Amino acid sequence: MSQRHIVVIGNGISGTTLARHVRKRSDDTITIISSESDYFYSRPALMYVYMGHMLQENTKPYEDRFWSENRINLRRAHVNRVDTVQKVLHLDDHSTMSYDVLVIASGSHSNPGSWHGSHFEGVQGLVSLQDLSAMESNTQNCSRAVVVGGGLIGVEMVEMLRSRGIHVTYLVREFKFWSSALRSEESDIVERHIIADHGVDLHTQTELKEILGDENGRVRAVLTTKGDEIPCSFVGIAIGVKPNIAFLQESGIETGTGILVNECFETSAKDVYAIGDCAEFRTALSGRTKIEQIWYTGRMQAETLAATLTGTTSVYRPVNFFNSAKLFDIEFQVYSRNVKIPDTCRSVFWMNHHRRCAIRLFYDPQTLRFEGVTLLGVRYRHEVCDRWLREEKDIEYVLCHLSDANFDPEFFRHYENYLVEEYNAKSGKQLQLKKRSWKRIFQGIGK
Ligand SMILES: Cc1cc2nc3c(=O)[nH]c(=O)nc-3n(C[C@H](O)[C@H](O)[C@H](O)COP(=O)(O)OP(=O)(O)OC[C@H]3O[C@@H](n4cnc5c(N)ncnc54)[C@H](O)[C@@H]3O)c2cc1C
Structure with missing residues (x-):
């Protein structure tokens, strides 16, 4: 196989695993582009940085020299546009980069919801390093916060805020906490734990109705569907994530909620693949969701595609x-x-x-x-x-x-x-x- 330029958009678990595994088996030129950070870091560890258990530096699984030693070029830039005809990427610094093979591993962003008042200062989600620093500044001098969304990121935000002694009202739409994954008795154990042991003001079967701001454009309270007005100066929105696909609008690459792929991660464009949080299977694999937004599936998808790109055509067949x-x-x-x-x-x-x-x-x-x-x-x-x-x-x-x-x-x-x-x-x-x-x-x- 002659040397190709494999360009990867996204330096998260999917993009970096792909690059590492391709490097193990080929001499191709590999470039990873990311607008979020210079180096790969562990996204699930974001909360520990806020809580003071870890320094941001320690969330990087590899030494900085790892990338040059393995001949993986890193480029800090945002891809604004993908031209699949010329096989060229247009970057936000007005430069271009050509590719032979493009792997899109652009991850996801926080779903902001569509509430009146979502734009007020102090209202945010948590996905990226930029979100983490926004949360750091938005919670300075904050004594009361509201978190919306009964999933894993929601409960993490609650724990982060409680670690700083901030009073948290936690709004969960469902009848029981995390009822999509837990049976009733297990939800009870967790609810009791977060209320009794951690002082969280948990409101189940309660939705956010509106966010209220002050004259400076900063959040001052939320209204709930139960008619309560809850004063707060921070609102954490954790109602799920959405694939990062906005930059593909003019590319001709077919998208749905995410980038549409088959079981080999091929998109509708030649030599363009998508993996990880941003990829959506055209047909859900048996027992699975169309979009898999968890850490280890990103890694498994990347390993599968790396095998294909280095000569062993592989089909993604997650087992359990x-x-x-x-x-x-x-x-x-x-x-x-x-x-x-x-x-x-x-x-x-x-x-x-x-x-x-x-x-x-x-x-x-x-x-x-x-x-x-x-x-x-x-x-x-x-x-x-x-x-x-x-x-x-x-x-x-x-x-x-x-x-x-x-x-x-x-x-x-x-x-x-x-x-x-x-x-x-x-x-x-x-x-x-x-x-x-x-x-x-x-x-x-x-x-
Ligand atoms: C707070 C939090 C906690 C989590 N905890 C867990 C957990 O405990 N267990 C678990 O299994 N999963 C967890 N997850 C989910 C897991 O982190 C993700 O599924 C995983 O990180 C997705 O990896 P990825 O490589 O597909 O994308 P990402 O890690 O999102 O990486 C994509 C990168 O591409 C960049 N990018 C996007 N578009 C462009 C562009 N146009 N140009 C340049 N760069 C671009 C993004 O900025 C980002 O840096 C958590 C997620 C969050 C947000």
Whole structure:
């Protein structure tokens, strides 16, 4: 293959993983362009910078010299326009850059919503480094804030503000906190934790109606759909993110909500690919959403495309779903076959209010096939859960071998037997928990 110029728009997890993996297997010239930062950094770590747990410098996974040592050119600029006929990018400093292959990994931006008053000073989302510095200045001398949106970025913003002693009213549209991912009992645990342990003024089933400003154009309060007026000098909007595609308007590249791609990440334009948060599958892959906006799928998509670009045509076939998050002090994990565990699944459930722990094992009531697990305050081994799903183990096998998945020996005696007993009581079976086996745990790893 003759040397090509592969240009990547976006230096996030998707763009940089693509560049690293192409470099491992080819001598192509590689350039990454980003308007946000000089170097790749960990976006999920933004909150820790605000909370003073990390310096911004420490959010960079690689030393600055890594890029030149690996012959990956970095360019700080915004791509204003893509000409897919001439294969040229138009940059905001009026220069141009030509490409042989273009990979768009432009990520997403915060969805601002369309409320009256969204433009007031002190109203913002949180996605980028620029948002982080805006939040830093917008919350100087702030004593009362409102955060809107019951997802992961919303709860992160709440935690950030609480870490500075700011009173936070948290508006969540749903009946229960994060009901798209948690069952009712787990939502209760998290709600109790953020209200009782962290002093958050949580309002579920409440939406933002309007944002009110003062004579200087700064937010002074919000109105809710329940008719309350809540005074505040900061409003965090966390109602989701949208793919960064505005710069593609005149490119002819087909877009929907994101950049439309097939399972090989090909767009409608020749030699142009899209991966990560900005890519939208024309047809959703089985059990998946059309747009995958999480860290590890960005990495997997990039690895798949890098293989194709270096001569091994690869189709994206994500297997099981995994995600993890921190809800204040409670860790959350999910391993499942589908992004959304079907409501038709039955579950075996254990929880410990006091320790803020809960485990729910899902299975198909007809076939007994294990469908996934959600965990609060307990961690399970990725390789073990993933294998159970891949090998289509049934719930009875999983229950008997639960000790293999648990990361934390201190929990052994407390709940695993309880889950087995719970299942036995419901099913009339006599299952017995097996002792943890390291051989089973590491079976298949490294193959
Ligand atoms: C606050 C926060 C916390 C998160 N926490 C988690 C978590 O705990 N776990 C998890 O799985 N996911 C998390 N996510 C989601 C995860 O960070 C994203 O899915 C991931 O970063 C997307 O990576 P990406 O490479 O596709 O895009 P991005 O990381 O968004 O990178 C795209 C880059 O391209 C740049 N760009 C866009 N357009 C242009 C242009 N025209 N010219 C030049 N540059 C351009 C952007 O400025 C950006 O720097 C979090 C997201 C946020 C915002």
